[in-house]
Amino acid sequence: MTDFLQALATIEQQITAACVQANRARSTVTLTAVSKTQPDEMLVAALDAGLRVFGENRVQEAEAHWAKRRAAYPDLELRLIGPLQTNKVPEAVALFDVIETVDREKLAAAIAKECARRKVTTRCLIQVNTGEEPQKAGIAPTEAAAFVQHCRTTHGLAIEGLMCIPPVDEPVAPHFAFLAKLAAECGLSVLSMGMSGDFGDAIRLGATHVRIGSALFGARA
Ligand SMILES: *Cc1c(COP(=O)(O)O)cnc(C)c1O
Numbered sequence: 001m002t003d004f005l006q007a008l009a010t011i012e013q014q015i016t017a018a019c020v021q022a023n024r025a026r027s028t029v030t031l032t033a034v035s036k037t038q039p040d041e042m043l044v045a046a047l048d049a050g051l052r053v054f055g056e057n058r059v060q061e062a063e064a065h066w067a068k069r070r071a072a073y074p075d076l077e078l079r080l081i082g083p084l085q086t087n088k089v090p091e092a093v094a095l096f097d098v099i100e101t102v103d104r105e106k107l108a109a110a111i112a113k114e115c116a117r118r119k120v121t122t123r124c125l126i127q128v129n130t131g132e133e134p135q136k137a138g139i140a141p142t143e144a145a146a147f148v149q150h151c152r153t154t155h156g157l158a159i160e161g162l163m164c165i166p167p168v169d170e171p172v173a174p175h176f177a178f179l180a181k182l183a184a185e186c187g188l189s190v191l192s193m194g195m196s197g198d199f200g201d202a203i204r205l206g207a208t209h210v211r212i213g214s215a216l217f218g219a220r221a
Contacts, residue, residue, distance in 0.1 A: 004045045007216050011199075015210070018203035029203055032079055032192070034213030035065060037220045046216075047073060055100075055211050057082025059091045067095065081163070081192070081211055083137045086110040093122050100125040100163040100192050102151065103139045112155035121158050125192055126151065128182060130175040131167035138164065141182065148186045161190025161208070172198045176205035 011031065019026045033046050034055040043065060046054070052075050056062035059080070066078055079098040089110040092099060102108055102124045115122055126148055129138030139147050144162070151157040162183045166175035176193050183191055183206075194202025196215035203210065214220060 004042065004217065005049060007218070008046075008049055008051075011212060011216055014200055015203065018200040022204045022206075024203070028208060030209045032081070032209050032211045033216055034081065034195075034211050035217070036061060036082075036213065038065075038217050040065075042217050043069075053077045053079065053209075055079045055081040055213075059084070059088045059095065063091065063095055079192075079209075089114050093118060093120065096122065098123045098125065098160070101127045101137060102157070102159075103127040103129075103137050105147075105150070108147075108151045108155050108157060112157055115157075123158050123160050124151070125161045125163040125190060126159060127163045127165075128179060130164045130178050131170060133167055136165065136167075141178070144182055145186050148188070159188065161188045161192065162186070163192035165195075166193075166198075173201050173205060176202050176207065180206040 015029055016026050019029060030053055032053050032055040033051045035043055036057050062078060070076060077097045078095060079100055080092055080096045081100050084092055084101055084107060086106055093114040099122055111122060126144060127138040128141055128144050129136050130141060132140060148159055151159050162179050164175060164179045166172045179193055180191055191207050192209040192211060194207045194210040196212050199210035199212060
């Protein structure tokens with residue numbers, strides 16, 4: 001596990017350096033450790049190192065990883081960062097603290113209904129398709145502000161911020177800057193953006209949550 005600890009130390013240094021450059025306090029950035037596909041010993045290493053915020057992209061795998069650990073780690077924060085089908089909403093609301101991928105009316109309605117049924121408030125982010133890629137999840141940028149408003153007023157959802165995954169073949173900075181501007185216009189303070197290859201840029205452009213998988217745990221199988 002020394003590899004893991006070394007990787008974590010390097011990432012910590014890089015996050016701190018980006019915060020210094022951006023004149024931000026380190027405490028304004030949360031490292032979301034993306035634990036999808038990782039074996040149990042990696043999850044244990046991450047927990048032992050003190051990490052508590054984890055991102056997963058599939059509901060079932062996240063249940064297998066984390067449901068049994070909830071009791072032992074009451075301060076665990078689980079964030080869904082992958083697409084959510086409406087038929088999986090009950091499981092998602094039961095497990096996750098934050099759903100980062102709300103991107104359509106039907107999903108917003110289903111989350112609201114399940115939250116009401118369970119008498120809980122699941123914190124949510126709106127995923128924005130900043131590159132307007134047809135195959136990618138996320139609300140169109142031009143519809144984002146109205147959708148945020150709709151989720152709040154019609155569904156009573158606790159919308160905290162925005163999330164994006166920029167196109168793989170484009171410079172990321174314009175997408176991060178655009179998401180930050182959109183969030184500011186909506187009065188939202190949480191910005192989930194930046195992954196292993198670009199979290200420094202994301203922090204310089206205002207990310208509050210960086211989602212880091214391979215740089216932390218090594219390449220996924
Ligand atoms: C897998 C994944 C990540 C982590 O990607 P890395 O490049 O391994 O850091 C971040 N965000 C989302 C939405 C993902 O699915």
